[in-house]
Amino acid sequence: MPLDIHKSPNFKGYTALLGENTNPENRGDLHEGFDLGWEDIDCSDGSSSRREDGAMSGSNIWPEGLPGFRQACLDYYHAAVHLGKLLFPLFALALNLPEDFFEDKTTKPAAIMRLLYYPPQIDTTDERVEGIGAHTDYECFTILWQDDVQALQVLNNEGKWVDAVPIPGTLVVNLGDQFARWTNDVFKSTVHRAINRSGVERYSIPLFFGTDYNVKLEALPGCVSDSNPAKYEVVTAGDYVKSRLEATYNYTK
Ligand SMILES: O=C(O)CCC(=O)C(=O)O
Numbered sequence: 455m456p457l458d459i460h461k462s463p464n465f466k467g468y469t470a471l472l473g474e475n476t477n478p479e480n481r482g483d484l485h486e487g488f489d490l491g492w493e494d495i496d497c498s499d500g501s502s503s504r505r506e507d508g509a510m511s512g513s514n515i516w517p518e519g520l521p522g523f524r525q526a527c528l529d530y531y532h533a534a535v536h537l538g539k540l541l542f543p544l545f546a547l548a549l550n551l552p553e554d555f556f557e558d559k560t561t562k563p564a565a566i567m568r569l570l571y572y573p574p575q576i577d578t579t580d581e582r583v584e585g586i587g588a589h590t591d592y593e594c595f596t597i598l599w600q601d602d603v604q605a606l607q608v609l610n611n612e613g614k615w616v617d618a619v620p621i622p623g624t625l626v627v628n629l630g631d632q633f634a635r636w637t638n639d640v641f642k643s644t645v646h647r648a649i650n651r652s653g654v655e656r657y658s659i660p661l662f663f664g665t666d667y668n669v670k671l672e673a674l675p676g677c678v679s680d681s682n683p684a685k686y687e688v689v690t691a692g693d694y695v696k697s698r699l700e701a702t703y704n705y706t707k
């Protein structure tokens with residue numbers, strides 16, 4: 455299939471059932487997905503969507519014969535990116551940094567959005583097949599819209615899975631690995647998974663909001679000390695996201 459995400463150099467397009475494996479201990483994720491990244495709304499041929507993003511350069515790919523699909527996706531994408539930009543100053547203040555600290559590091563939002571479909575998973579015999587296996591997200595934070603079907607769970611500090619119950623009119627925000635690396639784990643990534651045992655189909659739309667891909671994820675000054683030295687090797691945001699995506703999709707190639 456031409457839209458197959460495995461054929462895309464920058465991980466855009468369609469993922470079939472079991473076409474990705476988020477938790478290496480599992481056997482593939484029981485969801486279908488469609489991934490897209492930044493694209494100006496008013497460029498119908500996709501030409502201005504091409505951005506020089508180093509490791510993740512490249513444009514979106516769109517299915518033919520679905521009028522209104524691209525517009526609807528990009529309308530939501532840009533609204534969610536707008537919300538994400540409003541959240542960065544709050545994270546900066548929480549880290550005792552100037553409110554605009556992240557502004558020059560998020561000039562071309564490196565946000566990936568996914569449209570996800572989870573079929574009902576009732577009588578599964580293999581416990582290593584889940585809607586999406588336990589994982590942390592790769593970017594700074596994730597803004598997740600979910601429909602009213604319960605499936606998402608987060609791992610709490612005691613190691614227990616807790617339902618992230620859908621609340622109408624709300625979004626879930628999870629912290630991801632770019633922030634964990636940048637803050638030397640002062641902000642911890644949320645471990646989560648989704649298993650749809652509801653008996654009906656479930657849809658969700660995460661938007662993973664990362665920094666510009668050329669930004670170096672280097673422990674912030676206030677987050678390292680003699681007793682808490684830097685834990686992570688310095689890497690650019692783009693290289694980091696790409697390496698995680700490669701691991702996820704190579705498994706199912
Ligand atoms: O569908 C969900 O609720 C979670 C999706 C997710 O964790 C992901 O795509 O990284």
Ligand SMILES: [Fe+2]
Pocket residue numbers: 589590591646
């Ligand atoms: Fe996730």
